[in-house]
Amino acid sequence: MPxxxxxxxxxxxxxxxxxxxxxxVAPPPGDTMFEKMRAMERxxxxxxxxxxxxxxxxxNRHVNLLVPPTRPGCDAGAIIMEPTEYVPMSGSNxxxxxxxxxxxxxxxxxxxxxxxxxxxxxxxVTARATCREGKCESVEIENVPCFVDRLDVMIxxxxxxxxxxxxxxxxxxxxxxxxxxVGLPIKPGNARRLAELGERVRLAARAQLDVVxxxxxxxxxxSIVQFAEPVRAGGEPTPNTCIVAPGRSDRSPTGTGTSxxxxxxxxxxxxxxxxxxxxxxxxxxxxxxxxxxxVQVAGRPAIVPAIRGRAWITxxxxxxxxxxxxxxxxxxxxxxxxxxxxxxx
Numbered sequence: 001m002p003x004x005x006x007x008x009x010x011x012x013x014x015x016x017x018x019x020x021x022x023x024x025v026a027p028p029p030g031d032t033m034f035e036k037m038r039a040m041e042r043x044x045x046x047x048x049x050x051x052x053x054x055x056x057x058x059x060n061r062h063v064n065l066l067v068p069p070t071r072p073g074c075d076a077g078a079i080i081m082e083p084t085e086y087v088p089m090s091g092s093n094x095x096x097x098x099x100x101x102x103x104x105x106x107x108x109x110x111x112x113x114x115x116x117x118x119x120x121x122x123x124x125v126t127a128r129a130t131c132r133e134g135k136c137e138s139v140e141i142e143n144v145p146c147f148v149d150r151l152d153v154m155i156x157x158x159x160x161x162x163x164x165x166x167x168x169x170x171x172x173x174x175x176x177x178x179x180x181x182v183g184l185p186i187k188p189g190n191a192r193r194l195a196e197l198g199e200r201v202r203l204a205a206r207a208q209l210d211v212v213x214x215x216x217x218x219x220x221x222x223s224i225v226q227f228a229e230p231v232r233a234g235g236e237p238t239p240n241t242c243i244v245a246p247g248r249s250d251r252s253p254t255g256t257g258t259s260x261x262x263x264x265x266x267x268x269x270x271x272x273x274x275x276x277x278x279x280x281x282x283x284x285x286x287x288x289x290x291x292x293x294x295v296q297v298a299g300r301p302a303i304v305p306a307i308r309g310r311a312w313i314t315x316x317x318x319x320x321x322x323x324x325x326x327x328x329x330x331x332x333x334x335x336x337x338x339x340x341x342x343x344x345x
């Protein structure tokens with residue numbers, strides 16, 4: 001059996017790793033990007049495990065597979081692989097993908113702005129990249145329609161008791177928790193406690209809430225828990241952190257999480273079209289969000305948000321799997337693999 005070689009460009013968006021596979025993995029079959037994502041998950045999950053699990057990867061990483069688009073007018077398609085799931089959309093990963101496409105020349109760069117249209121499992125996403133002297137300085141992602149599923153719903157959280165959460169879709173489903181109500185300010189010193197409680201909230205929300213996208217029943221269940229502090233005025237960053245399964249803080253402010261938060265603020269009448277939200281992360285990085293327009297999703301009120309952030313290429317890697325390697329798809333150990341130590345939702 002020959003050795004396997006996968007080529008990856010390292011990248012991060014405001015601190016969150018979103019590496020991009022550029023060689024060594026064939027596109028999965030499917031007529032739509034969602035079908036391709038499911039085929040990848042069903043038949044080729046060894047790629048995700050190989051690159052995310054030890055000894056080659058780590059829990060604080062995502063990998064994105066570039067594939068030909070299935071929709072006309074798109075520059076590229078992508079499948080997003082996270083530590084426990086394949087997701088329809090991710091803002092930080094999109095920033096990484098656009099930066100890699102432009103700075104490597106896979107998509108021609110135009111200054112001062114390049115528009116890149118991406119075919120994702122969650123829908124078509126348009127990115128506007130600010131470019132100067134061959135560098136992609138920032139990327140604004142116009143997200144898929146985002147909406148509130150329910151507000152102020154009570155769930156029973158193991159080891160905590162009753163908790164109120166808002167559930168909203170920002171490209172995946174979020175349970176949003178008031179950080180002040182649980183007594184955990186968003187700061188690095190609280191990261192472990194936030195991760196442990198966030199995982200318990202996620203498990204409770206998935207077990208107790210029937211959450212389904214009205215236009216795609218295969219998108220279901222709460223994926224991520226967001227701890228949010230009160231919105232700060234004057235453009236000052238509002239701290240938040242999103243606990244990515246199996247239990248660790250997103251290092252970026254989370255693009256889909258910012259979108260879900262803006263959907264909640266819109267539903268509460270606190271943020272209208274043109275309104276802005278600056279979200280800060282647990283490490284102090286920030287995303288700039290704004291509401292572009294109001295739409296409907298299967299008859300329910302929704303918004304189209306846009307999220308701006310920055311991404312940087314960190315390196316060029318070739319991952320090798322020797323046929324005698326006893327760990328061709330890696331392994332996980334609970335001391336480093338998040339809180340719950342699982343590979344699936």
